[in-house]
Amino acid sequence: MRKLFLYGLLMNLCISCIQEEPLNAEADIEECTIINVETGKADEHIRGNVWITNTKVFAQANPNIDLDGLALQVKLTEGATIAPDPTLVRDFSKPQRFEVTSQDGKWKKVYTVSIDTFEMPTVYDFEHFALDESGKYHTFYEVVSGTDTIFNQYIWASGNSGYALTGVGRSPEDYPTFSTTHGQKGRAVKLVTQSTGTFGEIAKMPIAAGNLFIGSFDAQNAMKAPLEATLFGLPFGKKPKTFTGYYKYKRGRLYTGVGGKGEAIPILGQDTCDIYAVLYEAEGLNKNSLNGADALCSDHIVAMARLKNPVVYASEIDLEEQPYQRFEIEFDYASYQKLRPFVEEKSKNYEYNLAVVFTTSRHGGEFEGAVGSTLYIDQVRIICE
Amino acid sequence: MLSLWIISTGVFAGEPSTTDGLLWSKIRGLEYRLKAGFNIGGTSPLPLPAEIREIKSYRPGMQISIEGNVIKRFSHSHWGMLFGIRLENKGMKTDARVKNYQIVMESSDPENPGHLEGAWTGYVKTNVKNSYVTLPFQAVYKLSPRWDLKFGPFVSFLTNGDFAGSAYDGYIRDGDPTGEKANVSEATYNFSNDLRKFQWGLDLGGEWRAYRHLTVYSDLTWGVSPIFEKDFKSVGFKMYNIYLNFGFGYIF
Numbered sequence: 187m188r189k190l191f192l193y194g195l196l197m198n199l200c201i202s203c204i205q206e207e208p209l210n211a212e213a214d215i216e217e218c219t220i221i222n223v224e225t226g227k228a229d230e231h232i233r234g235n236v237w238i239t240n241t242k243v244f245a246q247a248n249p250n251i252d253l254d255g256l257a258l259q260v261k262l263t264e265g266a267t268i269a270p271d272p273t274l275v276r277d278f279s280k281p282q283r284f285e286v287t288s289q290d291g292k293w294k295k296v297y298t299v300s301i302d303t304f305e306m307p308t309v310y311d312f313e314h315f316a317l318d319e320s321g322k323y324h325t326f327y328e329v330v331s332g333t334d335t336i337f338n339q340y341i342w343a344s345g346n347s348g349y350a351l352t353g354v355g356r357s358p359e360d361y362p363t364f365s366t367t368h369g370q371k372g373r374a375v376k377l378v379t380q381s382t383g384t385f386g387e388i389a390k391m392p393i394a395a396g397n398l399f400i401g402s403f404d405a406q407n408a409m410k411a412p413l414e415a416t417l418f419g420l421p422f423g424k425k426p427k428t429f430t431g432y433y434k435y436k437r438g439r440l441y442t443g444v445g446g447k448g449e450a451i452p453i454l455g456q457d458t459c460d461i462y463a464v465l466y467e468a469e470g471l472n473k474n475s476l477n478g479a480d481a482l483c484s485d486h487i488v489a490m491a492r493l494k495n496p497v498v499y500a501s502e503i504d505l506e507e508q509p510y511q512r513f514e515i516e517f518d519y520a521s522y523q524k525l526r527p528f529v530e531e532k533s534k535n536y537e538y539n540l541a542v543v544f545t546t547s548r549h550g551g552e553f554e555g556a557v558g559s560t561l562y563i564d565q566v567r568i569i570c571e
Numbered sequence: 572m573l574s575l576w577i578i579s580t581g582v583f584a585g586e587p588s589t590t591d592g593l594l595w596s597k598i599r600g601l602e603y604r605l606k607a608g609f610n611i612g613g614t615s616p617l618p619l620p621a622e623i624r625e626i627k628s629y630r631p632g633m634q635i636s637i638e639g640n641v642i643k644r645f646s647h648s649h650w651g652m653l654f655g656i657r658l659e660n661k662g663m664k665t666d667a668r669v670k671n672y673q674i675v676m677e678s679s680d681p682e683n684p685g686h687l688e689g690a691w692t693g694y695v696k697t698n699v700k701n702s703y704v705t706l707p708f709q710a711v712y713k714l715s716p717r718w719d720l721k722f723g724p725f726v727s728f729l730t731n732g733d734f735a736g737s738a739y740d741g742y743i744r745d746g747d748p749t750g751e752k753a754n755v756s757e758a759t760y761n762f763s764n765d766l767r768k769f770q771w772g773l774d775l776g777g778e779w780r781a782y783r784h785l786t787v788y789s790d791l792t793w794g795v796s797p798i799f800e801k802d803f804k805s806v807g808f809k810m811y812n813i814y815l816n817f818g819f820g821y822i823f
């Protein structure tokens with residue numbers, strides 16, 4: 187009885203000291219719809235998803251969209267404010283910047299909103315990269331020249347933003363995905379399977395495969411559902427025929443899986459890289475995208491070009507000294523013909539997405555791979571009919 | 572349990588233990604007591620910071636204490652002095668909801684580096700079970716033939732520390748509230764190695780003599796030094812041991 191009384195007393199003591207809830211400190215754009223001011227509805231010329239990262243809003247649109255007749259309808263973190271007013275018409279022929287201020291007024295974040303009306307490029311030389319907003323790692327983009335503008339197309343994504351959380355990377359070259367000067371021509375992209383250190387282990391994700399893909403990385407859900415966080419593909423209006431490029435690859439020394447405490451433990455197997463391009467029908471898919479879990483087996487696939495037997499160097503080889511290997515792979519439509527035949531009309535309407543995917547560890551999504559597996563990629567082309 | 576008993580009784584090893592010895596002690600105003608009790612309370616920041624939004628559950632668990640006292644009564648006075656040795660556990664299990672709880676975690680293993688810094692919003696489970704050897708040193712005031720009031724400092728030495736738990740169902744923002752957001756289903760932590768080995772605090776208590784040999788006592792032990800080392804910064808605020816120690820005593 188006495189114990190019960192004390193227990194109650196302490197609980198009361200605790201509860202009575204809970205302070206008043208502080209105002210929200212976050213400043214996010216949680217949702218964003220691109221509105222055609224004439225119709226007052228979501229603009230129909232937007233192709234596929236409006237992607238929102240921590241600092242960017244990015245959408246693709248048909249060229250006949252009226253870029254100076256658009257406004258935004260945004261959902262912010264509760265209590266946050268945005269300036270300038272996004273509901274007013276703005277000229278989106280160039281990227282627009284908005285500043286979101288948190289409810290408590292202490293935090294501000296600038297978002298860049300860009301609407302890309304150019305075709306998705308099919309030539310990838312990996313000459314263009316930048317540090318992300320936090321200054322920690324490299325991000326890749328393509329550049330197109332319009333009549334009077336140069337436009338950056340943020341088509342490439344990687345898992346770097348997830349890796350940043352572990353605090354293992356001290357410089358961009360410690361991350362799984364970064365730019366290198368050792369290209370077949372000019373710069374190239376270098377992918378390395380990295381250890382995620384103590385905090386990766388805690389999350390039962392002891393390694394991070396190097397990856398780069400056309401699409402978007404859902405950093406928010408990378409720890410909960412890592413395979414589903416790599417959203418592959420963007421709308422594509424042509425019929426791809428051949429996938430070509432240059433690569434060189436070596437596998438890391440020790441192939442590991444995930445142990446009971448989340449640590450890397452040696453398992454049977456050998457690491458292999460994966461290089462493929464896939465065309466698929468977006469409609470009806472979760473988030474209108476294929477992801478790491480279903481990109482190779484979905485019944486939405488229309489065509490696939492995948493490097494079957496990559497040349498693999500041993501771990502002790504200095505890969506920098508080795509020549510690049512060329513690959514040239516025809517898109518296979520025949521295997522998917524029955525379930526998902528290619529339809530010219532759908533292609534022209536951008537109902538198909540194209541994904542190009544590179545990774546150092548085929549089973550990196552399940553955190554199986556070898557730390558040190560390294561893949562260089564350069565001079566990649568998608569040749570269309 | 573048995574070993575605790577042996578250690579406790581060992582305190583008296585140098586003292587006379589026969590009835591004659593007790594008589595000898597009584598003449599000199601010395602009294603011996605053996606106590607057994609429980610600790611109930613919290614290892615907690617004070618006051619609770621605004622980041623803690625809700626205590627979902629609190630369980631004091633079974634925290635026992637065994638104590639031996641020597642009391643010296645001054646003749647023709649209500650006053651006396653108490654010296655003791657207490658072997659005790661202080662612990663609890665809590666489950667709390669937090670908002671923008673700033674954490675910094677550094678891996679101590681150079682082979683397996685890592686640095687996690689950010690604002691956590693979600694739930695935090697904490698499981699504390701620390702064992703201490705505590706030496707109370709108190710002034711005793713005899714309120715009535717049956718009532719003693721006690722007040723004084725204590726020092727505690729950590730003999731075994733366990734401070735661990737998990738953060739679950741929430742998200743962390745990298746660095747500050749505008750950083751990259753990552754949803755987390757569960758991540759465990761263990762700060763056992765960062766606990767302070769030596770602490771001190773204040774003790775205010777009372778003891779009631781129910782029978783000739785039996786007392787009932789209760790002491791509020793208030794930690795003045797925080798439970799973690801000075802350079803510990805994983806949790807953004809200092810935490811203290813605040814426990815009520817209560818139980819029964821036997822007077823020899």
